[in-house]
Amino acid sequence: MDSLISFVLNAAFLVSILSLVALGLGVIYGLLGVINMAHGELIAIGAYTVVVLTELGLPYWTALAVAPAVGMVLGMLLEATLIRRLTDRPLDAILVTVGLSLVLQQTLKAWFGATARSVPSPINGTFDLLGVSYPLFRVMIIVVATAIMALTFVFFVKSSFGLVVQAIFQNREAAVTNGVNAGKYNRIAFGLGTALAAFAGSLLAPSAAVLPQMGAFYLGPAFIAVILGGEKRLLGAVAGAAFMGGLEVFIGDTFTRTWGRVGVLILAIIVIRMWPGGLVREPKARVA
């Protein structure tokens, strides 16, 4: 029983972070058709934003609000300068974001050094659930991440912006013919995706070693989560993240952490091969 509860909590923690990252990737891939290889560096940028602000003496919660804004602005800038030129060249978009990832990572390294930074945890207590004590801060991360995901879905389903995005998902040409300024939506969607990544990074900062390459650990599984979920369904990205995160923690607890990583990647390859349309089966018209 104890091990079951700690498994659920550990899995929920990894899944909530992975979901945010995968959701950001999924928004960008779904709308722009761009595989953003620099997504991991945006996680790191979110975490470093927290490092800088808390070192300036600001409370963690302020930093938590600023980090996604930094991610959003940076993402929109990148879209306006680089990605905009590449939306009809998907392969070159992969290459440019690969280059971008090298550049961002090295810039972070030059700025903050290659040694790990850390952020003091803003909440120190533990949380008792049926006899298992778990850091309260991690519980808070799970709650906040879930809330942000729910907000993102509401935004895509209910807002007029979200409706237009769904229209572009379904049929870009028809949407553009009907007067949608696709460029504007691309920019906001890219910014939203990078904001989610930066937010994930800022949530991670107090419980992880903040390093320029910290995002690489999440990027691979998040990509696979997006593809598992089916490329144009946002809920699919979350389902994929749940599959990847839950299974990794389960195999990792049962055997070793290495087997957790290896096993989940092998299973992901098999799932992509067997169900190329993704794990979530939904009518074509639905997006979120």
Add this chain to the structure above:
Amino acid sequence: MTVIDVNVEQDSTVEVSKGKNGLVRTGGAVAALVGVLAILPSVLSPFNLIFAAQILIYATVALSLQLLWGRAGQLSFGQAAFFGIGAYSYAIVGTRYDIGGWLSVGIAVAVPVLMAFVLGYFLFFGKVRDAYFSIVTLAFVLIANQVVISWRSVTGGDTGLTRVPGLVLPFGAFSIDFSTRNGRYYLAATVLLVGLLVLLWVRSSSFGLVLEAIRDDENRAAFLGYNTSWYLTAAFTLSAAIAGLAGGMFASVSTLAAPDMLDQFLSIQILTWVAIGGRNYLAGALVGTVIMRILSDQISSFLTDSWPLVVGLFFIIVVLAFPQGIVGELTRIKNRNVARLGGRRANVSPK
């Protein structure tokens, strides 16, 4: 999809220059390459000679990726996995079982070939292509890297395997010792030439032409009766064979096998070499690797750790401004000049 169109057009201009004339030109280029490779040992210092040997082997891996990506149109993030598996196979049989000579070369090729065949068969016959294929190869390199780091008893973990024996190849009564300083360089040069000749053969063979047809339009190739999944699996396997050979010989030349020969960062580096040189050209892979390795080395001498910054910026600029890479851009300029001068190939409209 405009890029693809450009590829087709440029490739057709390349095709025009084939035939007898092209054969002479290719032969001349290979002869010139052999000449340069033969001169280098007497020009370079011993230290630079080993550096050159490593570049030649890296260029061989880049060539193997060019086959899969440029010719068959499938981008792999996993080329370093096959390189590293080749390196570790050679190093493990050499240090633990005292196996050398032809057998160790065979093992360095056979292990990656087997893995690539199984993976390629599994993926291509399941209609896994393009972005999905790229992501799966990324997963593959992550898996391979994890295994190599944690399987300490066999692979040496984070430190890898050191004091890997050099290669001595028996030829009947003779044997060639590739473990001396110059020998290691000649080994690297031989590996490059073997890889290059195999790939030149592919380029001129019907196998290579079918791969190009699949890259341009797989449905059409399938309608013509080609089993495209077999062709892609074969291309993937051949590419892994060359990468594995290069990896095994890299372990022999540098006398070690380490986890950074088998990670996503090396995969991405190989990718940048091919893209910068020109993904549609064999010469592109060579030129890209030589330029980028020398550039990285020069930059790292005064920027220590931040050379990836410059490499990354350079890479972004090349992809944005010259999507066909250096060789592709030079070919385009040459063709345009030929057309402007009203030469024989004036009917080939420049882009």
